[in-house]
Amino acid sequence: MVMSVFSERFFMRHAYMILAHTGLQELRSLIHALDYAENDIFVHIDAKAQYGYEQLEDIKTSMSAGLFFITPQIDTTWGGSSLVLAHLALLKAAYANTDGRYRYYHTLSGLDFPVKSHNYIMHYFKEHDGENFMSCDFDDSAPSHIQLRCDQYHFFQDSLIGKKRNIWKYIDFASCYAQRAIGIRRFKGKRILKGSEWWSITDELAGFYVRHADEIASRYRWTYCADECFQFTEIEDTPYIKTISPRGNLRFIEWEQVTRRDRSPRALTIDDFETLQQSDILFARKFIYPQSKELEEALIQSGFVADQTRN
16 A cells, blocks of 8 residues: 555656746745645756856755756857757756656746646646647748758857847858758758747656757757757657647747747736636746736635745
């Protein structure tokens, strides 16, 4: 009987892997909301963030979940291959922690928040065990501009461009088209799939990425927005592609046009409360204070998520 209880509990352990670069208080709230004995939480804070791991040390001693910090910290850049490295660092740390024996691995940003209770989330993944919850644009994955992300070398994205529309961006464009003209095709005709970088995957798929981590890091070096491509492109020719759930990645993210060329997730507010009650939405972003504070409190009071002040 003891073994049976232990096996069930162990079977449902989850690893939450958080990429954070801003919003210290929002990150602390997220960690508190995930603080259950069945969970372990792995955090990577961008090397250039204005806060560090020392500002999370005070909550470690009172937690039920394990809290682990990824070092060395990676200096991540929007659209750069450095984000692929950060995702892989989180996966490798989580997979190694219990020899890959978490049942599910979840990627979250530091501005995410669970919108269902811990029990609901655990039951959901038990009910759908074996499915990988990822959102991939299968019908829009072969256009030339998507291929351009990985087929040609983007030498300046991490160091000089990021999200800026500067002279280096245009030099990068010109360089890529010149590379294409002379026949540089890094992926040799393999199509590049694109989707969301936020997902919840099984132990088996996590193990696949970890075993191929060095190859993936090398293959996607000097790419553009490959954090939205590598996880799908790498499994297209494997049986894992058929395990992707039609429910998507179980996340609510609503994009808004910030400028003519910039789309970003908008801050969620109390007006989104009803939408977040949908059964297949387990996490949402982005939660930014003070705009999202009322929504967060409403979720806690409704019982959707546990009271973060319980410890």
